[in-house]
Amino acid sequence: PLVLGIETSCDETGVGIVRGRTLLADAVASSVEEHARFGGVVPEVASRAHLEAMVPTIQRACDTAGVALTDVDAIAVTHGPGLAGALLVGVASAKALALSLDKPIYGVNHLAAHVAVDQLEHGPLPEPCLALLVSGGHSSLLRVTDITGDDGGVDPMGATIDDAAGEAFDKVARLLGLPFPGGPHIDRAAREGDQVAIDFPRGLTGRRDLERHRFDFSFSGLKTAVARWVEARERSGEPVPVADVAASFQEAVCDVLVRKALDAASSEGIEDLMIGGGVAANSRLRALAEERAGRLGIRVRVPRPGLCTDNGAMVAALGATMVERGRRPSPLDLPADSSLPVTEVLAG
Ligand code: ATP
Numbered sequence: 646p647l648v649l650g651i652e653t654s655c656d657e658t659g660v661g662i663v664r665g666r667t668l669l670a671d672a673v674a675s676s677v678e679e680h681a682r683f684g685g686v687v688p689e690v691a692s693r694a695h696l697e698a699m700v701p702t703i704q705r706a707c708d709t710a711g712v713a714l715t716d717v718d719a720i721a722v723t724h725g726p727g728l729a730g731a732l733l734v735g736v737a738s739a740k741a742l743a744l745s746l747d748k749p750i751y752g753v754n755h756l757a758a759h760v761a762v763d764q765l766e767h768g769p770l771p772e773p774c775l776a777l778l779v780s781g782g783h784s785s786l787l788r789v790t791d792i793t794g795d796d797g798g799v800d801p802m803g804a805t806i807d808d809a810a811g812e813a814f815d816k817v818a819r820l821l822g823l824p825f826p827g828g829p830h831i832d833r834a835a836r837e838g839d840q841v842a843i844d845f846p847r848g849l850t851g852r853r854d855l856e857r858h859r860f861d862f863s864f865s866g867l868k869t870a871v872a873r874w875v876e877a878r879e880r881s882g883e884p885v886p887v888a889d890v891a892a893s894f895q896e897a898v899c900d901v902l903v904r905k906a907l908d909a910a911s912s913e914g915i916e917d918l919m920i921g922g923g924v925a926a927n928s929r930l931r932a933l934a935e936e937r938a939g940r941l942g943i944r945v946r947v948p949r950p951g952l953c954t955d956n957g958a959m960v961a962a963l964g965a966t967m968v969e970r971g972r973r974p975s976p977l978d979l980p981a982d983s984s985l986p987v988t989e990v991l992a993g
């Protein structure tokens with residue numbers, strides 16, 4: 646099926662077009678520069694930017710794909726989770742398209758789409774698989790038996806109990822005077838640094854924590870540890886070794902993410918690890934996962950970095966899977982749901 650997907654959950658206006666698992670277009674307009682000076686995404690600014698970018702971005706996707714809107718078989722849209730006002734722009738646009746083209750609409754879960762997108766690059770999703778979802782707002786381990794969510798197909802095994810991994814990257818970057826969003830800047834700075842220079846804490850990996858939180862994450866203690874370390878340096882009048890701090894912090898995050906993801910996969914007898922979400926673009930996370938999984942006979946799949954951060958192609962990919970598996974489309978009055986749980990993959 647030819648599916649057009651719309652993504653507006655945060656600050657990226659994404660419109661993707663796929664034919665089955667073939668990516669035809671992935672147009673993204675980001676308002677990130679408008680937010681940078683505030684050090685975080687400003688919801689009202691994001692909503693307005695989506696409004697302005699929507700029609701040109703749809704146009705651009707159609708041009709790139711060489712298709713007319715009337716060729717499209719179905720419209721998919723992120724209906725949650727995310728910023729309420731931002732989501733509304735995407736949902737309203739998708740409804741207008743579906744209604745005027747007389748095509749079905751699929752309201753899908755942004756988080757499941759972060760996992761489903763890998764099909765565009767590496768073929769059908771292995772099911773069951775263990776998904777490590779790491780993004781700006783979420784860090785979870787999911788047991789995926791059916792990415793469309795049917796019959797508990799997306800089953801959370803654990804999640805962060807405080808900050809998300811991406812949030813930790815962004816906060817530590819700010820501390821180091823790096824621009825927002827900080828993830829890519831930490832990644833770059835870390836390449837010049839020594840990852841064993843500073844021994845930062847690995848959250849929820851102690852023996853007692855593992856009893857209750859074996860598959861959960863915690864990054865706020867790490868963030869505080871970095872802040873204290875940097876403050877102590879500044880007080881002593883010595884320069885802060887940004888590259889070493891970045892590399893050591895990044896190592897602490899990636900070590901825990903990979904360790905717990907592989908533990909979860911092994912404990913379930915699952916041989917495929919999928920990594921998705923913005924933080925999956927991190928070069929150290931990708932390398933470490935590859936390295937350690939190989940030893941356990943676990944295969945790792947991570948989409949290329951451009952498909953890890955928010956985009957419309959991921960929504961189109963999940964929409965196409967819904968169509969292929971005969972899932973019933975969503976009602977035309979489907980709501981935007983800012984706190985949609987990851988288990989609810991398709992709006993019913
Ligand atoms: P969610 O998907 O939870 O709703 P989001 O959509 O806002 O959150 P994504 O676009 O999926 O988030 O991911 C953005 C996050 O990914 C940011 O926190 C950003 O710093 C982080 N990120 C992007 N690239 C990298 C990288 N190379 N290394 C580490 N983090 C990165």
Ligand code: MG
Pocket residue numbers: 655656657677955
């Ligand atoms: Mg973004």
Ligand code: FE
Pocket residue numbers: 755759780781922923954955
């Ligand atoms: Fe996202």
